[in-house]
Amino acid sequence: MITINERSPLPIYEQIVQQMKEAILKGVLQGGEKLPSVRELSANLLVNPNTVSKAYQELERHGVIETLRGKGTFVSRHPVPRMEQERLEQFQNSLRQLAIEAFYLGIDAEQFKQWVDEYMKELGREKHA
Amino acid sequence: MLSVKQLSKEMDGRPTLRDISFEVGRSSITGLLGRNGAGKTTLLRTITGILDPEDGCVEFEGKDVHRTPECRHNFVYVPDSTEVFVGYTPDEWARFYAAIYPNFDMEYYKHLMERFDLPRQKKVKHFSKGMKALTAMVVAFSTRASLILLDEPTNGLDPIVKKQVLAYLVEEVAESGTSLIISSHHLEEIERIADTVIWLKEGRIEEVTVLERLKDTLHKLQVVFKDEAPSHLFNRSNVKVISKVGRVYTVLIEEEGTDTLRLFEEEDPLLFEAMPIRLEDLFDFKLGGERHV
Amino acid sequence: MFNHALWMKEYRQAKPVLWMLPVICLLFMGVARGFVIWNKLIPYEGMYNRDLTAESFYSASYGLLFMRNCALAGLIVLLATSFIGMERRNLLNDFTFSLPFSRRRIFMVKWGIGVTFLAASLFANEVVDALVILLSPFSDHFNVLYHIKDFAFTIIVLTGLYTFALFVGTVTGSAFAQAILTAIFSIFPVGFMTILMFFVYVNFRWDAGHVFSNPIFQVMMDMSLFFHVVGIREGVENAGVYIAHMWGPLLYTALFLPLGLYCYQRNRLEYNGRIILFRQLQAVFKAGVALCFALAIGMFFTILFVPDLDRSPNALLLPYYFGFIGGGLVTLIVMGRLMKVRLKV
Numbered sequence: 001m002i003t004i005n006e007r008s009p010l011p012i013y014e015q016i017v018q019q020m021k022e023a024i025l026k027g028v029l030q031g032g033e034k035l036p037s038v039r040e041l042s043a044n045l046l047v048n049p050n051t052v053s054k055a056y057q058e059l060e061r062h063g064v065i066e067t068l069r070g071k072g073t074f075v076s077r078h079p080v081p082r083m084e085q086e087r088l089e090q091f092q093n094s095l096r097q098l099a100i101e102a103f104y105l106g107i108d109a110e111q112f113k114q115w116v117d118e119y120m121k122e123l124g125r126e127k128h129a
Numbered sequence: 130m131l132s133v134k135q136l137s138k139e140m141d142g143r144p145t146l147r148d149i150s151f152e153v154g155r156s157s158i159t160g161l162l163g164r165n166g167a168g169k170t171t172l173l174r175t176i177t178g179i180l181d182p183e184d185g186c187v188e189f190e191g192k193d194v195h196r197t198p199e200c201r202h203n204f205v206y207v208p209d210s211t212e213v214f215v216g217y218t219p220d221e222w223a224r225f226y227a228a229i230y231p232n233f234d235m236e237y238y239k240h241l242m243e244r245f246d247l248p249r250q251k252k253v254k255h256f257s258k259g260m261k262a263l264t265a266m267v268v269a270f271s272t273r274a275s276l277i278l279l280d281e282p283t284n285g286l287d288p289i290v291k292k293q294v295l296a297y298l299v300e301e302v303a304e305s306g307t308s309l310i311i312s313s314h315h316l317e318e319i320e321r322i323a324d325t326v327i328w329l330k331e332g333r334i335e336e337v338t339v340l341e342r343l344k345d346t347l348h349k350l351q352v353v354f355k356d357e358a359p360s361h362l363f364n365r366s367n368v369k370v371i372s373k374v375g376r377v378y379t380v381l382i383e384e385e386g387t388d389t390l391r392l393f394e395e396e397d398p399l400l401f402e403a404m405p406i407r408l409e410d411l412f413d414f415k416l417g418g419e420r421h422v
Numbered sequence: 423m424f425n426h427a428l429w430m431k432e433y434r435q436a437k438p439v440l441w442m443l444p445v446i447c448l449l450f451m452g453v454a455r456g457f458v459i460w461n462k463l464i465p466y467e468g469m470y471n472r473d474l475t476a477e478s479f480y481s482a483s484y485g486l487l488f489m490r491n492c493a494l495a496g497l498i499v500l501l502a503t504s505f506i507g508m509e510r511r512n513l514l515n516d517f518t519f520s521l522p523f524s525r526r527r528i529f530m531v532k533w534g535i536g537v538t539f540l541a542a543s544l545f546a547n548e549v550v551d552a553l554v555i556l557l558s559p560f561s562d563h564f565n566v567l568y569h570i571k572d573f574a575f576t577i578i579v580l581t582g583l584y585t586f587a588l589f590v591g592t593v594t595g596s597a598f599a600q601a602i603l604t605a606i607f608s609i610f611p612v613g614f615m616t617i618l619m620f621f622v623y624v625n626f627r628w629d630a631g632h633v634f635s636n637p638i639f640q641v642m643m644d645m646s647l648f649f650h651v652v653g654i655r656e657g658v659e660n661a662g663v664y665i666a667h668m669w670g671p672l673l674y675t676a677l678f679l680p681l682g683l684y685c686y687q688r689n690r691l692e693y694n695g696r697i698i699l700f701r702q703l704q705a706v707f708k709a710g711v712a713l714c715f716a717l718a719i720g721m722f723f724t725i726l727f728v729p730d731l732d733r734s735p736n737a738l739l740l741p742y743y744f745g746f747i748g749g750g751l752v753t754l755i756v757m758g759r760l761m762k763v764r765l766k767v
Binding site: 010043 | 156157158292295296297299300302303304317318320321322323324340341343344345403404405406407
């Protein structure tokens with residue numbers, strides 16, 4: 001489910017966060033499903049437990065997962081998309097970068113918007129599948 | 130938890146450790162990397178109290194390891210060879226450690242031996258190398274020590290056992306909050322499981338890397354310039370050219386933020402590609418130099 | 423002190439040698455006594471139709487006691503090497519020093535185990551010996567004091583030797599060096615006095631008279647553990663005369679136990695394998711050995727080349743100094759090389 005790519009420019013904890021989010025979005029992990037403990041995941045991936053811990057903490061901050069004391073960590077039943085200022089800024093920055101890239105690649109705004117539409121639709125569709 | 134303060138050691142008149150200082154906290158994995166002869170084993174042996182330093186001290190939970198040997202009951206050293214205990218059976222070995230280390234957990238020891246499928250009543254000398262290494266670790270971890278020092282724990286192990294060992298190490302840290310100091314040559318393993326890496330070069334700490342931030346502070350670039358390569362950029366202290374093939378330079382840049390990166394970009398290179406950083410790159414950057422065996 | 427893990431570890435390390443102690447004692451005491459009684463003395467009495475005195479009865483076993491003492495001395499030095507010298511060979515020394523015990527305590531346990539086993543072995547076997555005598559036809563010759571003296575003197579001498587051997591272990595880097603140096607130093611006082619007296623004779627023409635009658639010589643003998651080991655011969659009648667000589671071995675114990683503790687605490691494992699561990703001592707040792715060899719070779723050459731030592735006074739000087747200087751220089755060179763060697767054992 002989660003694979004760490006050593007060659008990726010992303011730090012390990014970010015890869016975990018990203019792949020978890022993706023797995024949940026795709027429905028591989030469903031709301032309310034129990035996640036592996038920090039210990040289990042770090043042993044499985046052969047990754048430092050503090051790194052896994054950090055990833056879990058971030059996921060929890062984003063409301064993607066929740067920890068129930070004594071029971072474990074679960075996928076949020078009702079993932080509330082939270083509009084945190086900082087993350088919004090980051091997102092807009094990335095979007096801006098993509099726009100620059102698109103310009104240099106010769107992709108026009110229409111094509112860009114069309115792709116965005118498609119992807120949003122795909123995700124939305126899978127989510128309610 | 131463990132404080133090493135300005136540790137210096139001489140052997141045969143030559144300095145083998147120079148002014149080594151670092152800290153190890155709870156629930157962490159510290160990797161100790163360096164070329165052969167850099168002083169890794171000497172450092173571990175000095176921390177454990179086997180060797181005496183010329184200068185400086187080692188403090189475990191506030192107490193000097195050399196002056197108060199009793200404070201050693203909460204940390205264990207696992208050398209890379211089990212020759213001391215070859216004549217023992219694991220059970221005898223465990224009973225012995227149980228008598229020395231007050232927190233030894235016999236039930237846990239039995240559980241671990243079962244988990245790794247190791248015979249408890251056979252003499253250790255009949256074990257394969259992998260089994261010996263695992264047994265040494267099981268016994269060490271059964272002491273429930275808060276700090277365990279491992280000298281090349283995966284040396285000579287086959288890939289399957291290696292994975293088992295690494296998974297176990299990581300689990301222990303996650304579960305019991307034990308801290309580990311692992312000296313190793315195997316960069317890929319350290320890269321994955323360590324929080325911090327201490328680089329030893331000729332007995333000195335060359336660098337202490339917090340791995341999480343590695344990718345933020347170190348960048349690897351492949352660049353090709355149209356005309357002359359801008360030597361003023363290459364000569365900067367935080368830039369090191371690690372290879373040059375034709376006109377393609379592979380460069381390591383050390384910094385936070387992207388100032389130098391931007392400067393490179395401004396030179397309008399034909400090729401400007403960011404490459405993923407591996408610990409190997411850092412190894413080369415920090416410790417490379419003399420190409421001796 | 424009584425943390426049993428440390429005792430367990432040391433016991434296990436030297437187990438075979440430790441148990442040889444009572445075995446040797448048994449062989450050379452109770453068993454030998456029985457052998458002597460039944461195979462020698464009884465037939466003797468029968469043959470000569472004479473009753474033995476208590477003195478003769480006990481002295482019949484002296485030869486065996488001498489062998490016992492030599493064997494025990496050898497064993498005790500071997501024990502000392504098992505505890506210190508042999509540890510230096512592999513990672514065992516690393517392990518011992520990494521334990522949460524002070525080095526003082528570790529050394530004391532090593533000393534304690536040896537002395538305890540020795541004392542227990544001797545004591546048990548004195549009892550067995552006594553029983554053998556009491557159950558034999560010679561029971562009326564039984565003399566409790568004799569056994570007490572034997573026990574006391576033997577313990578004191580062997581403890582002195584053991585303590586010294588342990589100390590030598592703390593300053594040497596290998597079992598081999600430890601054993602050899604212990605052996606050499608057990609005769610050293612007497613040997614040194616001899617070559618020194620010869621030096622005095624050759625250079626100052628002062629004849630100290632016959633060596634053995636010189637009172638200083640007696641002192642030197644008492645300081646040489648070798649002579650104690652081979653020389654304890656207590657008759658039944660002598661009411662502990664030998665006690666006067668006991669100050670030697672007692673001094674060894676009193677002096678070398680604290681010295682051993684001190685040196686062990688400062689041991690540097692990185693020098694394991696060298697002959698002498700401490701850098702400061704290396705120079706002293708080298709000089710000392712060279713001096714001794716110089717004196718000895720000078721003496722040797724003189725005796726070799728001058729037929730009559732009483733005659734030509736000045737003719738002695740030439741061969742002497744030839745040997746002295748030549749021998750001294752050669753030794754210095756050899757020692758220079760030797761000190762850098764690291765032995766595997």
